Amino acid sequence: MTSDxxxxxxxxxxxxxxxxxHAVGHVARRLKQPYIVGQLAxxxxLxxxxxGSVAPGAxxxxxxxxxxxALTGFSQFSLVVFLFAVGYELDLKVLGDRARSAVTVAVASFVVPMAVGSGCALLFQEQLRDLGMPRHLGASTVVFAGVALSITAVPVLTAIVRENGLARTVPGVVAVSAAGLLDVVGWTVLAGVLLHSGGGVGTPDWQWRVVLAAGFVALMLVAARPVLRGLLWxxxxxxxxxxxxxxxxxxxxAWVTDALGLHVIFGALLAGVVVPREDGGTLDPDLVxxxxxxxSLLLPFFFVVSGQSVTLDxxxxxxxxxxxxxxxxxVTTKTAGGTLAARLGGLDRDDARTVGVLMSTRGLTELIALNAGFQAGLVSRSLYSVLVFMALATTLLTQPLLILVGALSDRTRRVLPDGDGAHTAPAADLG
Structure with a gap:
């Protein structure tokens, strides 16, 4: 094939x-599912x-x-833009009076699935060999298995909360806030796993990569924001x-973190976190x-590139x-852990169940984490396919489970007063 x-x-x-x-995304939205689910499907x-099964020649x-x-380049560019926006919108100040409940839910929704996922990886190593995994799993792979069960997708969750009229309710605010906290913990653990698992050719040992990564993060957090404010605002x-x-x-x-043996996702997130906001902490609409x-336009490239590695047949x-x-x-570890934690955090039974169901949403964030682990060699192609379909299934189940627990019933919805949690949702819908 010539270059032209x-x-x-x-x-x-x-x-x-x-x-x-985008056509399938529109169909998914008509079926009361997040737009991103259609794009992933x-x-x-493709x-x-x-x-490939129906028409391999085509x-x-x-x-x-x-x-x-070329498609991978578009995919990585879309990831950087998407996660840069996620990092820019991340604001843990929205916790407010719900901090105790949100922290409790975040901890439980991370620790319980993490323990179950890592424990299953250790207990069922023989079965995982049939999916192309090695006889003895390394520490990085075991921890990654826990992370794969622990992820909650903030963009998709936010879309579901907004579309169901839960944005200004107690369970909606607690779920979105807890998911934001959980994301911080989850990305940090995933970064540690990728640093420990080894970088590409020419990258230093993992101990040096940890030191260099810590130095880069410190430089970004201390120096980047004032420099950007002075130069660009x-x-x-x-x-x-x-x-x-x-x-x-x-x-x-993103290039720096990738060179350190991490992944472009961490550099993009970090860049978004350090970008200055407007006066009063509001988001800049000309940027968001x-x-x-x-x-939204380019993310389909990521889904297609990821889909090329999925071999369900x-x-x-x-x-x-x-x-x-x-x-x-x-589903069970997230819903049960989130529900119990929400009850311990002071929510009533109906609100707690709603929070538990919402925390089971995975979607795009899960797929990004799985893709990073697959590229790092932590999971085989067959296990990667299993986990991708798990992410799709758990996201599809969120809406039916919300209906099942009565989250959309007026009797289970307590609307918060203006100013309490109304600003927790991002300005636009990437989910």
Missing amino acids: AMVMHVVGASALIVVAA AGIA GPSLL QHTLFPQQIGP RTRMDPSLRLALLIGFALGS RPLHEVG GLNVTGWVVLAVVTVLA
């Missing part, structure tokens, strides 16, 4: 990816699991190996130029709106059993 032919092939494949992902459908023609690097810079420079800043931060638009009997068990554990 490859470029045009990328253009054609991109057209298919964008149209298919489209990405998997991979070997569906299109799948190979549409997505030949030669265009893989006080100079009254044009918003479009400021956006371009900040995306460049996020890409540079285009970030969401760019992220290649799962054996053990794989299907593991998928069923992991899905049940993923």
